[in-house]
Amino acid sequence: MAHQQVKFYQTGTLTVGNRLLDEDNRTVQATMDRSNSLDSGHRACQGCGEALGARYAIDAAMRATDNQLIAANATGCLEVFTTPYPESAWRIPWIHSLFGNAAAVATGIAAALKVKGKKEVRVIAQGGDGGTTDIGFGCLSGMFERNDDVLYICYDNQGYMNTGVQRSSATPGGARTATTMPVGPQPGADFDKGKNVPSIAMAHNIPYVATASVDRLHDLEAKVKKAMSMHGARYIQVFVPCPLGWGSQPAKTVNLARLAIESGIYPLFEAEHGEITSVTKIRNLVQVDEYLKHQRRFAHVMKNPEQLSAIQATADRNIQKYGLLGGQE
Amino acid sequence: MLKQIEGSHGVAEAVALCRPEVICCYPITPQTHIVEDLGALVKSGKLENCEYINVESEFGALSVGIGSSAAGARTYTATASQGMLFMAEAVYNASGLGLPIVMTVGNRAIGAPINIWNDQTDSMSVRDAGWIQLFVEDNQQAVDIHIQAFKIAERLSLPVMVCMDGFILTHAYEGIDVPDQEQVDKFLPPFEPRQSLDPNDPISLGAMVGPEAYTEVRYLAHHKQTQALDLIPEINEEFKQIFGRDSGGLISTYNIEDADTVIVTLGSVIGTIQEVVDEQRSQGAKIGALTIRSFRPFPFEAIRSALEGAKRVVVFEKCLAVGLGGIVATNVRLALDGVAVTVYTVIGGLGGRPITRKSLHHLFENAVKDELEEVTFLDLKTDVVERELERERQLIRSGSIAENILRDVGVVDAAKTA
Numbered sequence: 001m002a003h004q005q006v007k008f009y010q011t012g013t014l015t016v017g018n019r020l021l022d023e024d025n026r027t028v029q030a031t032m033d034r035s036n037s038l039d040s041g042h043r044a045c046q047g048c049g050e051a052l053g054a055r056y057a058i059d060a061a062m063r064a065t066d067n068q069l070i071a072a073n074a075t076g077c078l079e080v081f082t083t084p085y086p087e088s089a090w091r092i093p094w095i096h097s098l099f100g101n102a103a104a105v106a107t108g109i110a111a112a113l114k115v116k117g118k119k120e121v122r123v124i125a126q127g128g129d130g131g132t133t134d135i136g137f138g139c140l141s142g143m144f145e146r147n148d149d150v151l152y153i154c155y156d157n158q159g160y161m162n163t164g165v166q167r168s169s170a171t172p173g174g175a176r177t178a179t180t181m182p183v184g185p186q187p188g189a190d191f192d193k194g195k196n197v198p199s200i201a202m203a204h205n206i207p208y209v210a211t212a213s214v215d216r217l218h219d220l221e222a223k224v225k226k227a228m229s230m231h232g233a234r235y236i237q238v239f240v241p242c243p244l245g246w247g248s249q250p251a252k253t254v255n256l257a258r259l260a261i262e263s264g265i266y267p268l269f270e271a272e273h274g275e276i277t278s279v280t281k282i283r284n285l286v287q288v289d290e291y292l293k294h295q296r297r298f299a300h301v302m303k304n305p306e307q308l309s310a311i312q313a314t315a316d317r318n319i320q321k322y323g324l325l326g327g328q329e
Numbered sequence: 330m331l332k333q334i335e336g337s338h339g340v341a342e343a344v345a346l347c348r349p350e351v352i353c354c355y356p357i358t359p360q361t362h363i364v365e366d367l368g369a370l371v372k373s374g375k376l377e378n379c380e381y382i383n384v385e386s387e388f389g390a391l392s393v394g395i396g397s398s399a400a401g402a403r404t405y406t407a408t409a410s411q412g413m414l415f416m417a418e419a420v421y422n423a424s425g426l427g428l429p430i431v432m433t434v435g436n437r438a439i440g441a442p443i444n445i446w447n448d449q450t451d452s453m454s455v456r457d458a459g460w461i462q463l464f465v466e467d468n469q470q471a472v473d474i475h476i477q478a479f480k481i482a483e484r485l486s487l488p489v490m491v492c493m494d495g496f497i498l499t500h501a502y503e504g505i506d507v508p509d510q511e512q513v514d515k516f517l518p519p520f521e522p523r524q525s526l527d528p529n530d531p532i533s534l535g536a537m538v539g540p541e542a543y544t545e546v547r548y549l550a551h552h553k554q555t556q557a558l559d560l561i562p563e564i565n566e567e568f569k570q571i572f573g574r575d576s577g578g579l580i581s582t583y584n585i586e587d588a589d590t591v592i593v594t595l596g597s598v599i600g601t602i603q604e605v606v607d608e609q610r611s612q613g614a615k616i617g618a619l620t621i622r623s624f625r626p627f628p629f630e631a632i633r634s635a636l637e638g639a640k641r642v643v644v645f646e647k648c649l650a651v652g653l654g655g656i657v658a659t660n661v662r663l664a665l666d667g668v669a670v671t672v673y674t675v676i677g678g679l680g681g682r683p684i685t686r687k688s689l690h691h692l693f694e695n696a697v698k699d700e701l702e703e704v705t706f707l708d709l710k711t712d713v714v715e716r717e718l719e720r721e722r723q724l725i726r727s728g729s730i731a732e733n734i735l736r737d738v739g740v741v742d743a744a745k746t747a
Contacts, residue, residue, distance in 0.1 A: 070526045072396060073535075085536035093526040095399050096535035097422050101392035104384065108351060108396020108404075109526060111380035115350045115402055121528055139392060142385030 005216075005283075014283075028059045028221055035062040035091060037069075042089035043081040047250025049240030049257065050078055050155040053214045054126065057153050057238065058092065060221040064228035065122045070113075072106040074127025074136055075099035077162040078155060100135035102127045103143040106150040114149070122228060123149065129156040129170035132237075133197045140197075144204035147232040151224075154197065154235070157242035165245040169195040172265075174301045174311055177245070182300040191310050201235040202274045208232075209271040213239040215257035216268075219280065223270065239266050247296025259291035264315040267322040281327025282319070288312045331506050336468040336498045339505040340433055340491075341366030343472040345376040346513040347431075347479045349405040350520075351397035352381045353390040357412040358445050359495035360435030364407055387412035391419035391432070398428035399534055401525035403479065406430065409495055410437035413451040417458070424459030424550065426535055427523065429482035429489070431475065432460075436596065436647075437495040438680040442731040446681020447495040448647040449595060452624075453656050459550050461489040461557050462625040464595040466581070468498055468505050473576045474622075476508065477564050479517055484560060485553055486523040492624075494597040494647075496681070508572055516571050554626040561623050579628035581620045582635050584610065588617030589640040590697050593632075593661055595621050598645065598677075598684055605689040614697055621657070632664040641671040643696045645707075647678040654704040671699065677707030713737050 005014050018030040028034050037058040044051035062069050070093045073079045079096045082089040097105045106125035113121050125143075127136055132154040143150055159177050160166040166179040173191030176182045180189040201209045207230045212220040220238060227234040241248060241256040248256055260266040261280065265288055268280035288311045292298040301307045319325055332339075340363050344352075352371070354364035370376040380397070384390045390406045398404040408416060413434065423430050434452050438444040452462060461481060465471045471493045478489040493499060524532065538546055562578035569575050583603055585591050592602050599620045609616050619635055621628070636642055642665070644658035653659065655674035662672050673696060678684045688708050695701050716737055720727045727733070 068528045070400065070528065080537060083533055083536035085533070085538055085542075088533035088536060090533050091531060093528055093531040094533045095396070095526055096533075097392060097395050097426070098418055101388065101395070101419060104389045104392030105396035105399070107382065107384075108353070108393035108398070108402075109400040110396075111351045111382055111393065112397040112400035112402035112404075115378055115380045116400075138385055139389050142389050145385070146382070 027218055028063045029056065029217075031063075035059050035067055037062050037090065037092045038082065039089045039091055041087070043084065044077070045244050045250070047243040047253040048077075048081075049214045049242060049253050050128065050157060051081070052217075052253070053155050053220065053238040053240045054078055056214075056217045056220050057224050057236070058124070060224040061122070061124055061151070061228050062092065064225045066120070068121045070109050070121060070123050071095070072097065072102045072109060072123070072125045074102035074125075074131030076128040076131050078126065078128065080162055099131055101139050102131060102136055103150065103152055104139040106152070107143050107146070107148040110149045122151075124151050124153060126153045126155065128161070129154060129158060130160045130168040133169045133195045141200075141204070144201060144206050144233045144235070147206060149231050149233075151227045151234040151236065154237045155240045156237050157240045157245060159242070159245050161242050161245040169193075170197070172311070173314070174298060174307045176297040176300065187300045187304065188297075188307070198235065198237050198271075202271045204233070205274040206233040206235065207273060208234040210236045211239070211266070211268050212236055213257045213261050213266065213268060214241070215254050215261060219268070226270075245297070247299070248294050252294055256291065256294055259286060259294075262286045263288045263291045264319040264324050265291060265311070267318045267324060269322055276322070279322050279324060282324045283327045285325070285328065288315050330509065331504055333502060333504055335362060336471055336493065336501050336503070337362035338366050339468050339472045339507060340475055340493070341370060342507050343475040344405050344431075345370045346508060346510055347405075347476055347517055348376075348378070348403065350379055350402035351394065351404045352379060353384050353393045353404070353406040354381060355384050355387050355390045355408070355412065357387065357409050358435075359437055359447070359499045360407040360409045360433055362499065363433055363435070387416040388419055391416040391423060391430070394430045395419060395423050395426065395428055398423070398430050398522075399426065399524075399526050401520070401522045401527075403520040404428075404430045405432070407433040407435065409435040410439055410445075410451045413455060414439065417455060420455045420458045420460065423488045427486045429479075429486050429520075431478045431482055431489050431491065433475070434490050434492045435495040435499045436492055444680040447497050448679045448681070449492065449494070450648045452490060452492045453648040456625055456656070459487070459554070460625065461485075461487055461554065461623070462492055463489065463561075463622055464492045464624055465498070465622070466597055466599050466620060468501060468503055469574070470576050471498060472505055472507060473568065473572065473574055476513055476517065477568050477576065480564050481557060481560055483520055484564070485557060487553060487557070492596065497597045506574070512571055516568060557623070557626050558628055577620070577622055579623045579631045580635060581622065583618040583620075585617035585619060585635060585639070587615055588638075589615045590617070590643065590693065591636055591639045592616070592618045592643045592645055592693065593621065593636070593657070594618070594645040595624060595657060596647070598647065601684055601686060602645065602689060605686050605693060608686075609690070609693055614693070616693060616697065624657070627660050627664070629664045632661060633668065636665060636670065637668055639670055641673065641696060641699065643673045643675055643693070643701070645675045645677055649676050649679065673701045674704045675701075675707055676704065682708060710738070
């Protein structure tokens with residue numbers, strides 16, 4: 001099971017201060033000994049979902065490994081905003097090699113650690129969706145297939161944001177990007193295209209696959225912790241809104257991440273060895289327009305009933321396929 | 330111990346003696362036997378403490394190598410031809426990061442047209458990528474220079490490419506003196522990285538460098554390479570002390586002391602060239618030969634001082650800079666800047682075309698008489714070329730050049746050449 005949401009009678013909601021939780025269940029960020037692996041002072045945009053996701057994920061991994069962690073990073077926003085040398089925001093051993101090889105570099109690090117008998121040191125590879133689902137996909141699939149002892153975290157903001165918001169294979173149908181402009185009879189990105197990497201990861205029968213979102217950071221931490229309790233190839237894809245690329249308010253990042261989950265457009269689940277083991281149920285079901293209307297990349301969709309219903313149909317299919325209903329209050 | 334073995338097997342044994350900790354393997358002809366043999370050595374337990382990884386591509390192979398080397402493991406891989414091009418981005422990255430990886434290149438032509446046979450275009454395509462490039466003459470040298478390559482790489486924290494002619498060396502069986510482990514251990518200390526990824530001493534590697542520092546970083550890459558001009562001969566000397574064999578350092582010369590004409594080349598073809606030089610010398614020609622072992626860094630001074638006394642230099646190379654001519658020749662001309670010597674370029678052996686003594690005799694005789702074109706394509710079938718050019722003049726839709734030439738040359742001739 002992922003992080004279990006509990007309604008607290010003290011507050012009457014799912015939200016509660018850490019003091020009411022067992023120490024084990026408290027967020028890593030609330031602890032005095034948090035590692036601050038991705039330290040403050042980096043150059044991410046306001047409201048960057050990726051910075052938030054990476055901070056929680058890496059700190060959780062640091063706690064799970066007793067600070068014995070090495071990370072390989074693909075080229076992309078996360079790499080650029082954290083390391084305009086000599087300013088590095090990383091307090092962990094960190095390497096950036098190329099755009100398309102983070103998974104392979106991590107494999108190499110894991111191999112070196114194994115041969116040197118450093119069993120306690122663990123390896124993470126990380127990148128954005130472009131570096132993962134497109135250019136890095138060959139190396140990623142190779143790492144999965146060999147079951148190398150690497151946790152790969154993809155921060156999915158649904159496009160090439162670092163190069164100025166172009167379409168990736170993770171960009172959803174209808175979305176405006178610089179290479180899928182809203183012109184012509186079918187504005188935005190094409191529908192019925194794109195790559196579902198969590199499903200492809202599952203098809204490699206690797207020990208652990210999960211999707212997560214920055215609207216529920218406890219869940220993200222729990223998934224990272226679980227992943228680090230296992231060995232072999234593991235994959236977590238974190239939904240990280242991008243105010244710049246999506247044309248959304250920086251203050252709306254967490255809210256948008258939640259609406260994506262609550263509309264069913266971004267299903268959250270865990271899978272082990274190719275089988276789904278848990279699904280995050282929708283608590284307050286919303287229609288997709290609730291999620292889309294805050295994003296300028298979908299402004300044209302809001303005026304286009306056909307596209308809007310296509311996106312709603314995607315959400316409905318997810319709800320059906322993953323059984324997302326049943327969590328309502 | 331003297332063994333009658335395949336060149337690839339010799340290299341595999343030499344690499345194993347260097348105790349690599351991570352080997353990334355991806356098959357591509359003609360280097361495949363090397364990584365196959367290493368796999369068997371790991372499986373059999375003869376090569377201990379080594380992770381042998383079957384990767385998904387050459388790009389993956391060198392990327393895994395970048396990770397393992399950055400984490401402090403002695404790392405080896407091998408490639409050729411298309412594989413070199415496929416990993417090109419990682420080739421530049423490994424040297425930029427200063428990772429002392431050793432990679433064998435089983436030199437092979439590049440497509441299209443696809444061709445699996447030997448020339449040296451693959452290594453040449455990355456000559457300026459920041460790797461040290463050592464070309465070997467024979468399989469004994471292949472063994473010896475692989476052992477030296479790890480030491481050079483680790484001393485400078487730079488990657489080294491050992492380039493050996495595909496098939497001609499990789500698949501040739503000959504007597505090789507394979508050193509014993511004790512000797513190699515004495516020569517090559519355990520790998521102490523200059524930088525490594527360690528949770529107890531966290532560093533950021535591969536950070537973005539802007540205009541304020543990029544020039545200095547690149548200058549230092551150049552500076553470091555030039556240090557290898559001293560280090561390569563020095564390590565060759567150390568090697569000679571322990572193993573009793575001389576691998577020649579930066580260049581090797583053959584009968585150049587009184588030579589008017591010097592043939593300059595890289596790799597295994599020097600064997601044939603030396604024979605032809607001997608035969609022509611017996612007929613009175615003052616001819617000699619020079620082999621460039623270290624192509625990067627390029628040994629300007631060594632080459633200049635060796636060639637200064639010559640009247641003419643014939644650079645014989647198995648590669649082609651399309652639109653320019655010779656790659657090696659261009660470099661040699663730079664080394665001879667200001668020296669009164671004529672430099673001829675000869676392109677030969679492309680895509681495995683045999684380089685025969687007969688053709689070389691003819692070539693060198695013409696050279697001595699100064700009757701060579703500035704750029705000569707050895708044994709070029711000019712009639713075939715002319716017919717294709719005529720077809721192109723006659724027809725717009727003249728078809729694919731490669732297929733037209735094959736049809737023209739005919740099956741029998743193709744089989745004979747292969």
